[in-house]
Amino acid sequence: MxxxxxxxxxxxxxxxxxxxxxxxxxxxxxxxxxxxxxxxxxxxxxxxxxxxxxxxxxxxxxxxxxxxxxxxxxxxxxxxxxxxxxxxxxxxxxxxxxxxxxxxxxxxxxxxxxxxxxxxxxxxxxxxxxxxxxxxxxxxxxxxxxxVNENMDKVGGYLQSIDSKISNNNAIAQQLEAMAKTIYDYWFLQFEFPNEEGKPYRSSGGRMIWNEELQQEIPEGWTSTRLKDIIVENPKSKIKVSDVKNDGEIPFFTSGADILSTNESIVSGLNCYLNTGGNADMKYYYGEASYSTDTWCITAENETKYILPFVLNKIKPSMDKVFFQGTGLRHLQKNLLREYQFCFPDSNVVKEFSKLASDIFKKQHYLLEENEKLESLKQFLLPLLMNGQVTINEK
CATH class of the missing domain: 3.90.220.20 (DNA methylase specificity domains)
Incomplete structure (x- = not known):
């Protein structure tokens, strides 16, 4: 060479x-x-x-x-x-x-x-x-x-095509996430979920009832609930961040900004991961995952689990001021967060939203899994293409 x-x-x-x-x-x-x-x-x-x-x-x-x-x-x-x-x-x-x-x-x-x-x-x-x-x-x-002696442009083009596919998948995943957030806002904050005729509930004259606890009008049949009434708390992790080698295929959530990787999962399905120390933050992920001792991992029962990430996402901007307290190093006050009160829909709306959201989360998960395989393929081929062990066929 x-x-x-x-x-x-x-x-x-x-x-x-x-x-x-x-x-x-x-x-x-x-x-x-x-x-x-x-x-x-x-x-x-x-x-x-x-x-x-x-x-x-x-x-x-x-x-x-x-x-x-x-x-x-x-x-x-x-x-x-x-x-x-x-x-x-x-x-x-x-x-x-x-x-x-x-x-x-x-x-x-x-x-x-x-x-x-x-x-x-x-x-x-x-x-x-x-x-x-x-x-x-x-x-x-x-x-x-x-x-390489020949087809240099094809080597670069082939590797670039893998990166382009990864970028396209990331863009689609982001668009899906934005779509889910838009639907949540439209249905749960503006109360424009589809009525029996498929029309937006509130703007089509849907009945609104004053809720004293929330100090606002909410759709008839909806209630006020607290976070503690819907969440399921996953077991506390025994894995310290310092023990993770960051060399696996399963995401490992921490109370920092970075998501590491490991080979052992603690949970699967849709879960939310909240920082308990340092900076306030919340991440959610659909699939097998693990988390550190300083991460609070929660989910919810049945279809309600698909609403939880969006409820927490709306709290995120105020989480640092309202739910993180303490002198010196501040920590998440779980009891305060458990008492957070919000508007909860009737079972029909929960069911319909969960169908949409679960489909979106599954599509996102598929795209991210495909990206992991593409990245592994690229990392495998890169040294082989560079040292001439593998060549790109002219055809």
Missing amino acids: EFLTLESLCSEIIDCPHSTPKWLDEGIPVVRNYNLVDGHIDTSNLSYVDESTYLDRIKRAKPEEGDIIISREAPMGVVGIVPKGFKCCLGQRLVLLKVDRSKCDPQYLLYALLSNIVQVQIHRIDLTGSIVSNLNIPDMKKLLIPM
């Missing part, structure tokens, strides 16, 4: 501006280290600058479709590729690679940089003894890139 230096495969390798701009809530996106995720640019948490700052930051080079962005530190060696029509500039500690397309396909180079062959080289530089890991430009230029 032939190896060529990164420098020889690029027409330009341009360091980013070494200055922090004035951040704005909207404007032109700035790609920062944390936006580089698994070879793409994550646009869910972008920072922005104005037009004049953008023009100043692209004086050395303008990011264009197919350019690769690689981080020099914190962490070093993460990469992403600039998609079509994405106007952006670079934050600090990033480098822009202008790929010479007469020598290398940009998608191929992206996956080569993600491969263990190149990542090992990058992390060897971490052994230089410096306090902060830093991939400097001279060392970056010397990185040896494995070059």
